[in-house]
Amino acid sequence: MRLNNSLLVDRTWLIFALWAVLVGAAVLAFADEPPAREAPLADAAAQPTAAPQPVASATPEAPPEQELSAEAQQLVEGLQATLAADSEARQMLDAILQGSQLGPGEGWFKTAVCQSRHTWDAVRQRYDANQDGAIQPAEFAGAESDFARLDRNCDQTLTDADFPTADSGIPRTPGAMLFYQADADGNGKLTRDEFVGLFDRWNANGAEFLSLDEVSPRLNPPDARGRKRDDGPSQEVLIRGLAQQEIGSLQSGPALEEAAPDFTLSTVEGQETVTLSQKIGRRPVVLIFGNFTCGPFRNQAGNIEQLYRRYRDRAEFLMIYVREAHPRDGWRMESNDRRGVDIVQPATYDERVAVAGQCQERLALETPLLVDTIDDAVGARYSGMPSRLYLIDREGRIAFKSGRGPFGFQPAALEQALLFELAASPTGK
Ligand SMILES: [Ca+2]
Ligand SMILES: [Ca+2]
Ligand SMILES: [Ca+2]
Numbered sequence: 001m002r003l004n005n006s007l008l009v010d011r012t013w014l015i016f017a018l019w020a021v022l023v024g025a026a027v028l029a030f031a032d033e034p035p036a037r038e039a040p041l042a043d044a045a046a047q048p049t050a051a052p053q054p055v056a057s058a059t060p061e062a063p064p065e066q067e068l069s070a071e072a073q074q075l076v077e078g079l080q081a082t083l084a085a086d087s088e089a090r091q092m093l094d095a096i097l098q099g100s101q102l103g104p105g106e107g108w109f110k111t112a113v114c115q116s117r118h119t120w121d122a123v124r125q126r127y128d129a130n131q132d133g134a135i136q137p138a139e140f141a142g143a144e145s146d147f148a149r150l151d152r153n154c155d156q157t158l159t160d161a162d163f164p165t166a167d168s169g170i171p172r173t174p175g176a177m178l179f180y181q182a183d184a185d186g187n188g189k190l191t192r193d194e195f196v197g198l199f200d201r202w203n204a205n206g207a208e209f210l211s212l213d214e215v216s217p218r219l220n221p222p223d224a225r226g227r228k229r230d231d232g233p234s235q236e237v238l239i240r241g242l243a244q245q246e247i248g249s250l251q252s253g254p255a256l257e258e259a260a261p262d263f264t265l266s267t268v269e270g271q272e273t274v275t276l277s278q279k280i281g282r283r284p285v286v287l288i289f290g291n292f293t294c295g296p297f298r299n300q301a302g303n304i305e306q307l308y309r310r311y312r313d314r315a316e317f318l319m320i321y322v323r324e325a326h327p328r329d330g331w332r333m334e335s336n337d338r339r340g341v342d343i344v345q346p347a348t349y350d351e352r353v354a355v356a357g358q359c360q361e362r363l364a365l366e367t368p369l370l371v372d373t374i375d376d377a378v379g380a381r382y383s384g385m386p387s388r389l390y391l392i393d394r395e396g397r398i399a400f401k402s403g404r405g406p407f408g409f410q411p412a413a414l415e416q417a418l419l420f421e422l423a424a425s426p427t428g429k
Contacts, residue, residue: 068235068236072236072239072240075243076093079239080093088108088111088112088383089242089250089252091107091108091111092107092247092248093242095107095108096242099235101232101238104170104407108248109404109407112383112404112408114400114401114403114410115255115401116256116400116401116413116417117256117400118399118421118424120160120163123135123158123420127140127158133159134157136156137156137157140423142420142426146422149415149419150416152164163416164410168407169300169403169405169407169408169409169410170296170299170406172221172222174220175219176221177218177221179299180299181198181218181219182198183299184198186295186298186299187298187301187302187363187364188298188299188300188301188303189301189305189363189364190302202214202218237330237331238331241330241331244330245323245376245385246325246327246330246331246345246385246386247325247386248383248386248405249376249382249384250380252383253388254382254398255398257398257399258397258398260280260285260390260396261382263377263381265370265371265372265373266370267368267370267371268321268353268356268369268371270353274368274370277396280395280396281394281396283315284315284392284393284394284399284418284422284425285315285392286307286315286316286317286389286390286391286418287318287382287389287391288304288317288318288319288320289319289320289322289382289384289385289388289389289405290321290359290387291321291322291323291325291385291387292341292343292356292358293324293327293333293336293343294325294326294386294387294406295326295333295335296387296405296406296409297325297405297406298339298363300411303411304365304367304411305364305365305366305367307411308365309366310415311418317367318368319365319368319369320371320378320379320384321356321359321369321370321371321372322376322379322385323345323372323379323386324343324345327343327344328344329344329345330345347374348374352371352372352374353371385405387405387409388403388404389402389409390402391417391418393425394425399421
């Protein structure tokens, strides 16, 4: 059964790949992980990737229809019968059937966006006493150091320019490109050795310095160079990924201001259980959903760790380990293979605990780690797959809900909401 499926997947993938080459399309849809390493400059010069391959004169306008297996067809019918017409998951199913490869803004990413009670409008009304359209330090109720962190553009006032935009949680700036290339072990944390290692790799000719023109082109975001996607998923893979909640939860999760659903889960060490409701009251609670095979989640490990170290004394942090997004037997990613992340979707709770432990060790995360039950009880209820962030206030209400991961997973947006939440309702008072 499994063998048949994978053969079929291979075949449909091949058809798609052939089509992609034919039209020379720069498909950069659901970029699970930007290129870990750029080709050495010499190679890039020898084989310019920006120019599409010469194509046959007949360029088809649409991909050939992908024939779904009977199993996938059945999954589609099952989902169509059970999903509400206006649900996020139905939106994603329709997008997949129309050929989406889950790019930003497609399917459920259109509606499952970041929700925060601390919008610019809300904080302006609360703090801008002199109504000049900006919040000065004297108008702000919180600590000076908190103000400084909120003032992202460092102009000594808070305005809407300090609010994170809807930028993807998979940034494609030159700075991000530097990070991805230098983070050699892919654990989302850039060390001194890795930084020096990048210099050494770039300085292969031994000049002991790099010139502007040697560095600059290496950090171009891949879409600017017309990089072609080499691991686009087939419709079949996406449908199965949706049905199995690997690409995301079928539910939408609690909305802003709703009561946070309670749960009890075991820690990865298995020594104790944690019940959410027992954590609520004294301090805000941060929930971090994630999994090991989600490359963008791994890239965020340093951000998560910084957030935890910065606020662990003022907020409760709980990380919840959920279903694998890119297991070997699902939407397998070449970028995972490159990193030696090769995981079969756990079938038992113990198997999931083992992968969660591996994730914790590899990413060196200090955040308390809980493991979701194998039926995905918490990940489904919170729409936490493949990754997501929540902030719960001291009354147990949702104060912030990130968009769906990977694009919506933005620790900086959560940090901002947390700082405003702490200023509005200081802990211990
Ligand atoms: Ca003001
Ligand atoms: Ca500012
Ligand atoms: Ca690293």
